[in-house]
Amino acid sequence: xxxxxxxxxxxxxxxxxxxxxxxxxxxxxxxxxxxxxxxxxxxxxxxxxxxxxxxxxxxxxxxxxxxxxxxxxxxxxxxxxxxxxxxxxxxxxxxxxxxxxxxxxxxxxxxxxxxxxxxxxxxxxxxxxxxxxxxxxxxxxxxxxxxxxxxxxxxxxxxxxxxxxxxxxxxxxxxxxxxxxxxxxxxxxxx
Numbered sequence: 001x002x003x004x005x006x007x008x009x010x011x012x013x014x015x016x017x018x019x020x021x022x023x024x025x026x027x028x029x030x031x032x033x034x035x036x037x038x039x040x041x042x043x044x045x046x047x048x049x050x051x052x053x054x055x056x057x058x059x060x061x062x063x064x065x066x067x068x069x070x071x072x073x074x075x076x077x078x079x080x081x082x083x084x085x086x087x088x089x090x091x092x093x094x095x096x097x098x099x100x101x102x103x104x105x106x107x108x109x110x111x112x113x114x115x116x117x118x119x120x121x122x123x124x125x126x127x128x129x130x131x132x133x134x135x136x137x138x139x140x141x142x143x144x145x146x147x148x149x150x151x152x153x154x155x156x157x158x159x160x161x162x163x164x165x166x167x168x169x170x171x172x173x174x175x176x177x178x179x180x181x182x183x184x185x186x187x188x189x190x191x
Contacts, residue, residue: 009182011161013154022153029146030057033130041137056143065140069125069147076121078103084113108170108183111162118159122152 034052035044042048056062085091085105092103130145132138162171162182170183 009165009184010179011182012179013158013161018154018157021157022150025150025153029150033142033146037134037139037142040134052139056139062143065144066147069144069151073121073125073148073151074102076124077117080117080120081105084117085109104173108172108181110167111165111169111171111182112167114171115159115162115167118152118155122149122155126150126152 038048038052095104126149129141133142165182168185172181
């Protein structure tokens with residue numbers, strides 16, 4: 001939802017719908033991604049599908065994979081925001097909440113830097129490992145890539161909502177990623 005404010009436009013994400021979307025994507029990727037993987041690399045039948053879902057998605061190492069990928073995602077985003085805000089630790093604060101966990105900038109940043117911050121971890125930890133694992137037939141790398149892509153769903157949705165704004169506009173993160181404000185710098189162009 002986009003609402004005008006005196007200092008810019010405010011964009012709010014519906015976190016309930018987003019959580020349901022991530023849950024549906026998790027189930028879709030677990031079944032659909034595994035079915036596609038075994039269709040290409042193995043013999044496609046119900047036994048093989050159940051075996052691969054149990055091996056890659058339901059086994060106890062999935063929690064270890066999830067913890068490692070979440071940590072790597074958080075580290076990469078923190079490193080990117082550190083460099084994109086001018087390499088000054090005083091410009092960052094640690095946000096701990098159920099919507100976001102990690103470092104966020106205290107002051108508004110240009111939208112082009114924010115887009116890089118939100119898209120690069122999804123690509124590096126999600127899309128590229130999934131494509132690589134699928135192409136070489138490695139189910140563990142493929143599963144890790146799908147998990148990374150699921151973790152980046154919020155960032156990808158946010159980038160999709162911000163596509164109509166100019167790169168020179170500023171973005172301020174008020175409460176994690178659930179409420180952001182776009183401060184218009186280029187008033188000659190309509191949003």
